[in-house]
Amino acid sequence: MNNHASIPVGVLGASGYVGQELLRLLHGHPDATVAFATAESAAGEWVDGHELTKADDAPWQQAEIILSALPHGVSARYVNEARAGGKRTVDLSADFRLSPDAVYGLTEFTRPRLADAELVANPGCYPTAALLALIPLAQLGLIDPSREVIIDAASGVTGAGRNPKRELLFGEVAEDYRAYAIGNTHRHLAELKQSLSREGGFTGDLVFTPHLLPVKRGILETIHVPLTRVLDQSTAEGLYSATYDAEPCVQVMHGALPSLKDVVYRNRVAIGVAEVADVRRPRLTVIAAIDNLVKGAAGQAIQNMNVMLGLPETAGLAC
Numbered sequence: 001m002n003n004h005a006s007i008p009v010g011v012l013g014a015s016g017y018v019g020q021e022l023l024r025l026l027h028g029h030p031d032a033t034v035a036f037a038t039a040e041s042a043a044g045e046w047v048d049g050h051e052l053t054k055a056d057d058a059p060w061q062q063a064e065i066i067l068s069a070l071p072h073g074v075s076a077r078y079v080n081e082a083r084a085g086g087k088r089t090v091d092l093s094a095d096f097r098l099s100p101d102a103v104y105g106l107t108e109f110t111r112p113r114l115a116d117a118e119l120v121a122n123p124g125c126y127p128t129a130a131l132l133a134l135i136p137l138a139q140l141g142l143i144d145p146s147r148e149v150i151i152d153a154a155s156g157v158t159g160a161g162r163n164p165k166r167e168l169l170f171g172e173v174a175e176d177y178r179a180y181a182i183g184n185t186h187r188h189l190a191e192l193k194q195s196l197s198r199e200g201g202f203t204g205d206l207v208f209t210p211h212l213l214p215v216k217r218g219i220l221e222t223i224h225v226p227l228t229r230v231l232d233q234s235t236a237e238g239l240y241s242a243t244y245d246a247e248p249c250v251q252v253m254h255g256a257l258p259s260l261k262d263v264v265y266r267n268r269v270a271i272g273v274a275e276v277a278d279v280r281r282p283r284l285t286v287i288a289a290i291d292n293l294v295k296g297a298a299g300q301a302i303q304n305m306n307v308m309l310g311l312p313e314t315a316g317l318a319c
């Protein structure tokens with residue numbers, strides 16, 4: 001690969017929230033250019049200087065790598081078409097996250113497998129934050145498998161995509177806050193469990209409850225972790241620092257907790273911890289925050305693309 005040539009990237013689903021974020025980030029990328037950008041109902045419109053074509057008419061040969069931000073259930077067909085044409089692909093939908101055909105692109109933990117990957121399944125937004133918060137504890141055997149890990153997560157409304165839906169109208173979400181997909185029914189649970197088992201060796205129960213937060217972007221997760229032994233705050237912070245000190249896109253907070261303003265528009269997860277007083281068995285509360293459209297989607301996809309292409313991992317990204 002030639003590090004001095006600009007790499008042409010094809011973006012599928014460029015009229016959606018994630019696709020638009022991909023275009024924004026690629027325009028600031030020193031080693032990549034947008035070769036083509038697709039849309040469905042918005043085909044023919046111009047976004048950031050690109051005329052959107054139908055995915056059916058995508059000029060695959062003009063791109064070296066494809067980033068697909070198509071809806072799940074739609075993406076697989078086009079990703080397979082790109083692969084049949086010999087193109088390396090990062091799929092941001094859920095279509096390949098449980099598939100043995102793809103490398104799961106949780107960059108900080110699967111980096112060595114990304115370099116040669118033909119197909120990378122970019123993790124979901126909620127799982128990215130939860131996994132980066134839980135894997136360090138799981139790897140050290142600190143999570144008690146006889147008790148549930150409770151993940152209460154809240155996302156801004158861009159997490160639901162740009163297609164109009166009545167329940168996402170301003171009049172419905174403004175000044176409100178509500179849970180949805182309760183009772184472990186959210187589709188992200190399966191990839192969360194798979195990756196926590198594969199990277200952390202933890203196979204105990206998780207209870208995952210998403211909430212809709214009336215902001216545009218950002219996810220904050222409050223994770224209640226049952227511990228196998230007592231961890232005071234500074235020991236717990238030290239343990240996260242030991243895992244992530246060399247990681248450019250993970251911020252471990254010391255004596256402070258993250259909030260959305262620490263992460264929006266950044267390709268960063270911010271993690272903070274607190275020991276829990278007045279409980280009979282040891283627990284840790286871990287707070288993790290990300291921008292759902294950046295580290296939770298487009299930014300992590302570009303981080304993965306950079307690793308695949310041998311570029312500096314954070315090229316084009318503000319972590």
Ligand SMILES: NC(=O)c1ccc[n+]([C@@H]2O[C@H](COP(=O)([O-])OP(=O)(O)OC[C@H]3O[C@@H](n4cnc5c(N)ncnc54)[C@H](OP(=O)(O)O)[C@@H]3O)[C@@H](O)[C@H]2O)c1
Nearest residue numbers: 013015016017018039040041042071072093159161162297
């Ligand atoms: N939103 C997030 O925070 C987030 C985070 C992580 C992962 N993801 C995943 O990323 C993907 C994109 O999410 P999003 O929120 O950006 O969705 P979105 O706003 O609804 O955008 C979907 C895109 O796909 C296009 N599209 C829809 N149906 C199509 C079809 N049948 N054939 C070809 N193109 C079609 C749309 O084109 P038109 O608009 O022109 O119809 C649009 O460009 C999804 O798989 C989602 O699960 C989203």
